[in-house]
Amino acid sequence: MGITAVQPKILSAKEAFNRILEEKDLFILDVRNEGEYSDWRIEGKTVESINIPYFNLLDGVEEVLEKLPKDKEILVVCAKEGSSQFVAEQLAEHGVEVYYLEGGMKSWSEYLHPVKIGDLSTGGSVYQFVRVGKGCLSYLIEQDGEGVIIDAVRTIDDFLSFAEEKGITIRHILDTHLHADHISGARKLREKTGASYWLSPKDAGEVSYEYEPLTEDSKISIGNDLEIKVIYSPGHTIGSTSFMVDNKYLFTGDILFVESIGRPDLAGLAEDWVGDLRNTLYKLYKELPEELFILPAHFGKVNEMDSQGRVMASLDKMYQVNEGLTIEDEEVFRKTVTENLPPQPNSYQEIRQSNMGKINPDEDQAREMEIGPNRCAVHN
Known part of the structure; x- marks a missing residue:
């Protein structure tokens, strides 16, 4: 036969x-x-x-x-x-x-999977956009028909269509830091929506575009009563900034991940920033409510997701199981985050230049620059 x-x-x-x-x-x-x-x-x-x-x-x-x-x-x-x-x-x-x-x-690198993280006590909701193949995580916070987007990736159509479907007007766009593994979609989103784009001036020293300076005094709110609390949390970059929402969620950017911590070397200043990183992780975050859920800007492995595809974990659990948070000796910590690190992200220098506005790659060039894993963490 x-x-x-x-x-x-x-x-x-x-x-x-x-x-x-x-x-x-x-x-x-x-x-x-x-x-x-x-x-x-x-x-x-x-x-x-x-x-x-x-x-x-x-x-x-x-x-x-x-x-x-x-x-x-x-x-x-x-x-x-x-x-x-x-x-x-x-x-x-x-x-x-x-x-x-x-x-x-x-x-595979560009597919975004939207998933609801949870509701807010004020009646709003938090959504996570999982860029599965790249390990990037973006967020949409919604309250009373208005929204904030955090760490938008380059492919912005998914955010726009999702917001339109939900009847959400995007008011603010935030980057936790100047990214080195992917091209931020923040400026394109600003052009499409007219929303305010916020970035830490400490990360924006070489940028060629206008932005709203993101500091702890910044007043960022949506709807009737939801305020985004801004927390300066340097270490991954000198301008790294976290956001706390509803005393329930902590958006940690690339400072703290579910299974690792952020690397301080992608701008070539690891020795200068390692002290900031330790201070943020071992002092600043420890003073925050331990019941907070951390929502990072990246993940490394699919097994960091729960059954719904969400990447999140409670802060108190992180201090029990995340090996980057259990290094008591300061010198050991310094060596851990500056030596024997994973390879740096592909084209990370060009990606940083793009996010500064110094170069403007076309779609094919941008896609090629981003191919590969994010490699923003200390541990693989």
């Missing part, structure tokens, strides 16, 4: 993420080159993957057939889609039920 050929199916980044979130088995054949795969790939609790570069499969896919499981969904992944479609078609000719990732890893 001959092999019955089938047609490969297309799986979007959203559909792939939903499978991971639902903990469905997913087997990935990644056909990018070995370096790209080892640097950054799709991961999850129930994800298994192998890497066989596309060029090894040009003469046929026979060698990979025996490596594919019979009882799991198979997804072929490449950088932009074309190579994975070709390989998926070859597998389908051998009777394999197979998908390929629509848009490749570029679409």
